[in-house]
Amino acid sequence: TQSTRPQRLLHAVQKNATRGDPRSVVKAIDNFCRQKEWAMNVGDEKGCILDSVVSEVNPVTVLELGTYCGYSTVRIASLLPPHAKLITLEFNPDYAKIARQVIAWAGLEDKIQLVEGPSGEWIPKMKEQFGVKTFDLVFLDHWKDRYLPDTKLLEDCGLLRKGSILLADNVICPGTPDYLEYVRNSPRYKSQYFKSHLEYTKVEDGLEKSVFLG
């Protein structure tokens, strides 16, 4: 039977990356996607912007929406302080299965909780299920038409505090126009655009960093 692209990406990690070395896992995925097959990881160019935001925020609680194969999950978790926790939501069980193995290869299972299911259902359960008070950082990288409703859900569930940071991938390509309009015009956010390119291509894309003002 034919393998899937996520399975081939996982094999590239197991073949080329060192167990327990998250940065080698990130590098192995980027090499696979540049040399063999494009895949929708945030990639290295936007990944460096992600790294700088994570290092600046130094978050203790992180939420990632959209795990895919775990590339940004591993990239973020590799920069977190020892007691910090990252919860990542993935809707697609096949992607989740691969992501668990990528996370294990990087040796980051203790920092990462991968939850399978739709963001709309899980966000309202965060407090009771995972003992989360508020998130210091949220990385949005799931369905582009879910960014806005899920941001409003995070607000309504009291999961954002004054100073919480939202970092959104793909605000240009594929694009999240309603989300951009909201965070750029709402008095409750201070927003900033980081121009970059769609992973592994020359197409314009970028990350939008928005600080929740409370």
Ligand SMILES: Nc1ncnc2c1ncn2CCOCCNC(=O)c1cc(-c2ccc(F)cc2)cc(O)c1O
């Ligand atoms: N827990 C959850 N709840 C709800 N929904 C969920 C979920 N978990 C996952 N999903 C479902 C969607 O997950 C994948 C979302 N990501 C993308 O679609 C994506 C697409 C491109 C792209 C593709 C083709 C082009 F030509 C140009 C660009 C690039 C990117 O960087 C992308 O991130």
Ligand SMILES: [Mg+2]
């Ligand atoms: Mg993306």
